[in-house]
Amino acid sequence: MASKSKIEKQKRNALMIAKYAEKRKELKEAGDYEALAKLPRSSSRTRLRRLCQLTGRPRGNYRKFQISRIMLRDMALDGLIPGMKKSSW
Incomplete structure (x- = not known):
């Protein structure tokens, strides 16, 4: 069983992903990879791991x-x- 801190961290990361999703999309379409690299690491969808909800x-x-x-x-x-x-x- 994962620790409660891991589960809470996952929830925080999900909120950060939702917060930066639109901005990341705009920067990718513009091809501005330098600005994209300056965003927080945890704002990328690939950092999210699928965990059991229970x-x-x-x-x-x-x-x-x-x-x-x-x-x-x-x-x-x-x-x-x-x-x-x-x-x-």
Whole structure:
């Protein structure tokens, strides 16, 4: 499980990305890479990592549910995800 500080940092980065998105787009279209380099590093979308919304786990996440594979399985077994059930063959 990720620390709470990692999860909070991710939220701050998401806000910064939203704040600078329009400015970054304008600078890229103008081709002004020097001004683009002066913007904060964390304002780039590639710095954002997809984390589980429940545990903060960085790996094995499903985009559709925004949770990790482990939490998805637990929630499915508890019946919290409609239409999903455990399969065996």
